[in-house]
Amino acid sequence: MNIGDVAKHAGLPAKTIRYYEDIGLIQPDRGTNGYRDFSENDLHKLRFLGQARSLGFSIEDCRDLLALYEDKDRASADVKHITEEHLEKIDSKITELQAMRRTLAHLVQACAGDDRPDCPILADLATARADPA
Amino acid sequence: MNIGDVAKHAGLPAKTIRYYEDIGLIQPDRGTNGYRDFSENDLHKLRFLGQARSLGFSIEDCRDLLALYEDKDRASADVKHITEEHLEKIDSKITELQAMRRTLAHLVQACAGDDRPDCPILADLATARADPA
DNA sequence: CATAAGGGTTCCAGTTACAGGAAGGTCAAG
DNA sequence: CTTGACCTTCCTGTAACTGGAACCCTTATG
Numbered sequence: 001m002n003i004g005d006v007a008k009h010a011g012l013p014a015k016t017i018r019y020y021e022d023i024g025l026i027q028p029d030r031g032t033n034g035y036r037d038f039s040e041n042d043l044h045k046l047r048f049l050g051q052a053r054s055l056g057f058s059i060e061d062c063r064d065l066l067a068l069y070e071d072k073d074r075a076s077a078d079v080k081h082i083t084e085e086h087l088e089k090i091d092s093k094i095t096e097l098q099a100m101r102r103t104l105a106h107l108v109q110a111c112a113g114d115d116r117p118d119c120p121i122l123a124d125l126a127t128a129r130a131d132p133a
Numbered sequence: 134m135n136i137g138d139v140a141k142h143a144g145l146p147a148k149t150i151r152y153y154e155d156i157g158l159i160q161p162d163r164g165t166n167g168y169r170d171f172s173e174n175d176l177h178k179l180r181f182l183g184q185a186r187s188l189g190f191s192i193e194d195c196r197d198l199l200a201l202y203e204d205k206d207r208a209s210a211d212v213k214h215i216t217e218e219h220l221e222k223i224d225s226k227i228t229e230l231q232a233m234r235r236t237l238a239h240l241v242q243a244c245a246g247d248d249r250p251d252c253p254i255l256a257d258l259a260t261a262r263a264d265p266a
Numbered sequence: 267c268a269t270a271a272g273g274g275t276t277c278c279a280g281t282t283a284c285a286g287g288a289a290g291g292t293c294a295a296g
Numbered sequence: 297c298t299t300g301a302c303c304t305t306c307c308t309g310t311a312a313c314t315g316g317a318a319c320c321c322t323t324a325t326g
Contacts, residue, residue: 019284033292035303051258056233059283069255079254080246087237090230097227100189104220113213121212122202125184137273152313166321168274192312
């Protein structure tokens, strides 16, 4: 299978697939013409990677997950551990964004948004916050 | 004021301040020894930038906000517009992360996390999702 | 006066996960 | 034979810094 077909079937851009090969996530064969020749297993891996990436796992997490996926003697605890750590990161990110969201929503609501220069948003940004020294 | 002092007062790393000068957000003077010499106004700008960045505004947004901040003839509508667009981006990001969160939480909860190889997380990742072709 | 500590300076590389684009080889069809 | 749609590699750029090397300036101290 050529890269274009694999891309369609895996739902990933060809650029991304080449990149995944570059960083050693997959090792497709090569035809005599130099074209990559993807196996069914390569396709499975790429789908796996696409799914993991869409859940926000980092490439390095994906590398580890893929290794566990192919290790039939793995312990599910290892997979769970990676996933839990990832979940925690997502949670902190959500919390952080929600805090920003609250502040921004207040500011937007407080700003007239007309042609006058008075602006609570700029006033807030200009308010010094850091100067413990 | 030297960069170290400004860094303390603004709550930003010196590296970041140099970077902000590089990309033209601030233009501190230079002393005869080549050291940057920051004015009170520079410090205000840096605090402004720190605050805007902590609310998740991009550097380019910050550049625009800073220009509006210094333009006493600005229209608050311009500021509000930037902020609303930023708020929308934050909202989509939150929504996206919450979707990941839900899936990940289900998977974590379904995984035994012991020394056996059976793992619903890997099973889910391995489940082909993209193949509309 | 030499030196050592603690500033400051520039510049270059690395980070994340690709995307865009140039230059050029390959293949099937008309 | 040429055209168009593939494929290849390689280089650059993205965002917003961070780390580190190599080197200069200043001040205090023995």
